[in-house]
Amino acid sequence: MIRQILYGLVACLSLSRIAAADCSTLKIDDFAQYSNSVNSLGGYTDDDGSMASISVSGTSLILTPVPPADGRLSPSYYYENLPCVQSVTEAYKAIKFTMKAPAPGSNFTLEIQTRASCSATAFQSDWQVVRDLTGQAQTVIVPLGGWLGANTNLNAITGFNWATWTSPTQSNGEEDWQLGGIDDYCLVDYLFACYHHGLYHKIYQPFNFHFDANNKHSKVNHHH
Numbered sequence: 001m002i003r004q005i006l007y008g009l010v011a012c013l014s015l016s017r018i019a020a021a022d023c024s025t026l027k028i029d030d031f032a033q034y035s036n037s038v039n040s041l042g043g044y045t046d047d048d049g050s051m052a053s054i055s056v057s058g059t060s061l062i063l064t065p066v067p068p069a070d071g072r073l074s075p076s077y078y079y080e081n082l083p084c085v086q087s088v089t090e091a092y093k094a095i096k097f098t099m100k101a102p103a104p105g106s107n108f109t110l111e112i113q114t115r116a117s118c119s120a121t122a123f124q125s126d127w128q129v130v131r132d133l134t135g136q137a138q139t140v141i142v143p144l145g146g147w148l149g150a151n152t153n154l155n156a157i158t159g160f161n162w163a164t165w166t167s168p169t170q171s172n173g174e175e176d177w178q179l180g181g182i183d184d185y186c187l188v189d190y191l192f193a194c195y196h197h198g199l200y201h202k203i204y205q206p207f208n209f210h211f212d213a214n215n216k217h218s219k220v221n222h223h224h
Contacts, residue, residue, distance in 0.1 A: 026092060028160075028182040029080055030059045039182075043081035043159075050076040052174050060098070063177045065165040074170075077163035079111075080182065084118035087144055088155040094143045095160065098180030101133035106167035108133075108177070112147045113159035123158055124151040137178065 029039035034056045039045050047054055053064040065076035085092070101108075108130055113123045126149035128142055144154050160182075167175060 025183050026085065026090070028082065028095075030181045031056050031061055032059075034061070039080050039082075041083055043083060045078075045080050047076065047078045051078065052076070054078070057178070059181050061179045063162075063165075063179055064174050065177065067170055067174060068166070073164045073166070076165065077161055078179070079159055079161040081159045082157055084115070085157040086118070086155045087157055092144065094141045095182065096139065096141045097182040098137055098178075099130075099133060099140050100137040100178035100180075101135050101167060102175035102177060103167045103169045104133070104135040106133045106135065106165075106177075107131045108162055108166070109164040110142055111159075111161035111163060112144075112152065112157060113161070114147075114151075114153040115156040115158055116151075116153060118156050120156070124149060124153075126152045129164075137180070 027040045028043075029041075029045065033039065034045070037044055037046050047063075050066070051063055052066045053062075055062045061078070063076070063078055065074040068074045087093075095110075099108075109127050110130060111125050111127050113125055115121075115123050126147040128146050130140060130142065133140075144157075147154070162179065165177060169175065
């Protein structure tokens with residue numbers, strides 16, 4: 001199942017950004033080892049040559065997806081493999097990173113890959129769509145509980161994949177997206193805090209999305 005996330009008022013998250021006593025931030029990547037295609041956890045990272053270009057700028061990646069053609073989605077993606085993160089056991093609640101989109105109203109899809117257990121070899125994919133970015137550098141916090149696929153196991157997370165880049169100005173040609181440091185972030189249930197304080201009641205909405213089988217961004221079985 002794919003869910004839609006609206007981030008117009010991310011400030012509401014500050015109401016309950018309280019870490020559990022037994023939980024700490026898990027740094028996934030600060031791109032210090034990007035030249036070796038390795039993240040901070042030792043997992044393999046790459047775009048498989050799908051981007052028009054990709055480079056490091058400080059602690060961020062500059063991603064330039066291939067523009068979509070013929071009404072299709074962009075075929076470009078970027079993924080981070082993980083050494084089987086048990087987010088339920090470790091009390092991780094969300095993945096946090098910064099993103100600067102090319103224009104206000106830009107969207108992208110974040111795929112999670114999980115397994116039935118850490119010893120399993122097959123994986124399952126599930127997606128959330130992050131919508132209506134501001135075009136400025138901003139913090140994006142995606143709740144792990146938003147991936148609601150029947151076979152999604154948040155106690156065996158093995159990868160994330162950023163894909164299906166869209167913006168209102170994409171018809172102008174190639175555009176840069178800036179992806180900042182990635183953390184698995186420990187939070188209490190801030191979604192309910194936002195809702196009950198009346199600040200933002202549309203964090204979640206159902207979203208119907210069709211993936212073109214010819215677009216390879218949804219095929220992220222990367223084992224290196």
